[in-house]
Amino acid sequence: MATPSRIAVARTLHLVFGEGARVPDAWDAGLPAADAGLANALLGQCLRRWGTLQAAIRPQLKDQSRGLPLGTQVSLAIGLAQLAWLPGVSDHAAVNEAVDLATSREVGFPPHKGLVNAILRRAAKDREALAAGLDAMDPALDRSPFTRRVLQAALAPRGGGGVEALWRRLQAPPHPHFRPLRAEPLPPGLEPSEILPGAFHLAANAEFPAQWLAAGAGMVQDLSSQALLSFRWEPPVTRILDACSAPGGKATALGRRFPEARITAVERNPARARRLRDNLQLRGVQADIVVEDACPWLLRDGPSFDLIMLDAPCSGSGTLQKHPELNWLGDALDLARLLLAQRTLLEAALPRLAPGGLLIYAVCSWLPEEGQAHLERLLAGQPRFRPAAIWPAPMGTEDGPTSLFRPDPLTWAGEGFQAFALTV
Numbered sequence: 001m002a003t004p005s006r007i008a009v010a011r012t013l014h015l016v017f018g019e020g021a022r023v024p025d026a027w028d029a030g031l032p033a034a035d036a037g038l039a040n041a042l043l044g045q046c047l048r049r050w051g052t053l054q055a056a057i058r059p060q061l062k063d064q065s066r067g068l069p070l071g072t073q074v075s076l077a078i079g080l081a082q083l084a085w086l087p088g089v090s091d092h093a094a095v096n097e098a099v100d101l102a103t104s105r106e107v108g109f110p111p112h113k114g115l116v117n118a119i120l121r122r123a124a125k126d127r128e129a130l131a132a133g134l135d136a137m138d139p140a141l142d143r144s145p146f147t148r149r150v151l152q153a154a155l156a157p158r159g160g161g162g163v164e165a166l167w168r169r170l171q172a173p174p175h176p177h178f179r180p181l182r183a184e185p186l187p188p189g190l191e192p193s194e195i196l197p198g199a200f201h202l203a204a205n206a207e208f209p210a211q212w213l214a215a216g217a218g219m220v221q222d223l224s225s226q227a228l229l230s231f232r233w234e235p236p237v238t239r240i241l242d243a244c245s246a247p248g249g250k251a252t253a254l255g256r257r258f259p260e261a262r263i264t265a266v267e268r269n270p271a272r273a274r275r276l277r278d279n280l281q282l283r284g285v286q287a288d289i290v291v292e293d294a295c296p297w298l299l300r301d302g303p304s305f306d307l308i309m310l311d312a313p314c315s316g317s318g319t320l321q322k323h324p325e326l327n328w329l330g331d332a333l334d335l336a337r338l339l340l341a342q343r344t345l346l347e348a349a350l351p352r353l354a355p356g357g358l359l360i361y362a363v364c365s366w367l368p369e370e371g372q373a374h375l376e377r378l379l380a381g382q383p384r385f386r387p388a389a390i391w392p393a394p395m396g397t398e399d400g401p402t403s404l405f406r407p408d409p410l411t412w413a414g415e416g417f418q419a420f421a422l423t424v
């Protein structure tokens, strides 16, 4: 019988490759803490190296023209990934548990028990050679057409080049960054970031500060979001709109930075709005929460705002390091629908910007059509809106302060982001 951690990994791989679904946030929630580390490492390797693993299996099949059932692919990937990249797992556990998975009707394919057993026993004879062989295969095997386009887009502002370097960076497991929210001692192991004042990361082998986060004393927030929120803006801000606000990271930062301002936080997804409410309450941030689609809400009569944050729904193409499954799901994304949603939200938000106010549009994506292209069309069609250079030069692609936030993917360790700032 396979252990719960291997079964959880197998189920999650079925979700991604069978149903085209994202890895759920709490996919490992039911696992004992001692198993969650192994499960995360294993899932990460299977997702990041899925193309390589499947390509390595193919020459070992009698009939290479016939595709393997997903249950067999999953059992083999789990077995091979452990043998190649998880040296702490014994040969016996890696092989036998994968064979057990293959015999499960839910996550395996019982008729292929013998095939899985034979391939894994052969691989277990020389694990070093297996790892070296897999690592020598073409890294492009692990990149979908979507990802190839994303990498090109990310590197375009620096004139192209650097695909392999960027890919290597995105293949490393991500390191979370944190933002303290209270003036109290930090949990052991939180160290100041050398890149961004006010941001913290976890020292090697330090315990994840779960209690500190659960108490609302700090939050996890990617470096790019933290840098985005460190914008320079002097005019008074008394009314803030966060138009797409759950789970509330940016609303929290805005509430702390402008404590006198009244915040309206709109979120259309009721479950996410509940998370937003809980997060803001825990962190002591006051906001009027509106659970509604922001487009019709914005188009109704209502107040104008000195600061509008539009953190729009997007492809998430800048989050490939944290969400490796996106590599395999990106080609099926309905990008046209997302672009329309972004454009509709922007056009609905602009009339609600008070004279002299600031609108920040942001997406965690490198694709130019989700960011820069909206800006260009908007400036051409509505010349009364002007770019506001609110971020320091290193965050953009120009020499001076910039209105287009687009950190360089090879020298900046945060997620891929594009944002622009406008005033009227």
Ligand SMILES: C[S@@+](CC[C@H](N)C(=O)[O-])C[C@H]1O[C@@H](n2cnc3c(N)ncnc32)[C@H](O)[C@@H]1O
Pocket: 243, 244, 245, 246, 247, 248, 249, 250, 251, 266, 267, 268, 269, 272, 292, 293, 294, 295, 311, 312, 313, 314, 345
């Ligand atoms: C990128 S996330 C926002 C993250 C958030 N600003 C933060 O920093 O924690 C986008 C959010 O917008 C919500 N959303 C998408 N379309 C929306 C719409 N038309 N109106 C309101 N909320 C929307 C999504 O449900 C999602 O929670």
